[in-house]
Amino acid sequence: xxxxxxxxxxxxxxxxxxxxxxxxxxxxxxxxxxxxxxxxxxxxxxxxxxxxxxxxxxxxxxxxxxxxxxxxxxxxxxxxxxxxxxxxxxxxxxxxxxxxxxxxxxxxx
Amino acid sequence: xxxxxxxxxxxxxxxxxxxxxxxxxxxxxxxxxxxxxxxxxxxxxxxxxxxxxxxxxxxxxxxxxxxxxxxxxxxxxxxxxxxxxxxxxxxxxxxxxxxxxxxxxxxxxxx
Numbered sequence: 001x002x003x004x005x006x007x008x009x010x011x012x013x014x015x016x017x018x019x020x021x022x023x024x025x026x027x028x029x030x031x032x033x034x035x036x037x038x039x040x041x042x043x044x045x046x047x048x049x050x051x052x053x054x055x056x057x058x059x060x061x062x063x064x065x066x067x068x069x070x071x072x073x074x075x076x077x078x079x080x081x082x083x084x085x086x087x088x089x090x091x092x093x094x095x096x097x098x099x100x101x102x103x104x105x106x107x108x109x
Numbered sequence: 110x111x112x113x114x115x116x117x118x119x120x121x122x123x124x125x126x127x128x129x130x131x132x133x134x135x136x137x138x139x140x141x142x143x144x145x146x147x148x149x150x151x152x153x154x155x156x157x158x159x160x161x162x163x164x165x166x167x168x169x170x171x172x173x174x175x176x177x178x179x180x181x182x183x184x185x186x187x188x189x190x191x192x193x194x195x196x197x198x199x200x201x202x203x204x205x206x207x208x209x210x211x212x213x214x215x216x217x218x219x220x
Binding site: 101102 | 140153157199208210212
């Protein structure tokens with residue numbers, strides 16, 4: 001089975017940097033994904049880590065440590081439109097993406 | 110084409126009705142998925158099709174019946190649903206080892 005933990009809610013202000021952490025326990029790890037989901041919409045792909053280290057893509061970066069079962073999503077230069085739910089999802093070999101409960105990020109001006 | 114298309118976008122059905130949700134992708138992805146998402150909850154995996162064969166069924170009640178007619182299409186047949194089945198139903202597709210592309214979902218209400 002899998003256990004994926006992330007904070008339920010976070011708040012931040014425009015222009016700030018926020019880090020959303022995710023810890024997981026799984027067997028047959030086959031990659032970790034971060035998705036963004038606005039209310040009432042489908043999840044959209046943000047990043048993918050399968051090896052240890054940092055992946056950077058514009059204002060978004062994601063980090064993975066497989067030995068620690070730990071990942072984070074870093075959002076820089078926050079904008080109001082970044083207010084959304086951020087889902088950590090683990091791909092376990094032989095199965096499909098399993099999602100954590102999601103972190104609701106509220107960005108204020 | 111880089112999209113997963115789901116129809117209908119909204120569906121209201123009675124508990125005695127039979128309806129189908131449809132999902133289509135033309136990205137050549139050989140894995141397709143059905144997820145169910147309740148409000149303020151993460152998506153929950155229901156079914157996985159790999160190369161048009163059902164590979165995972167996450168103990169979903171038989172009132173939900175998936176079908177994969179070909180590599181581009183995925184259906185979810187609904188029969189005798191309960192009000193608690195009301196949710197957003199998401200279809201996704203992927204290549205092995207890559208991120209999933211989600212459709213915009215069908216918002217289902219069972220009355």
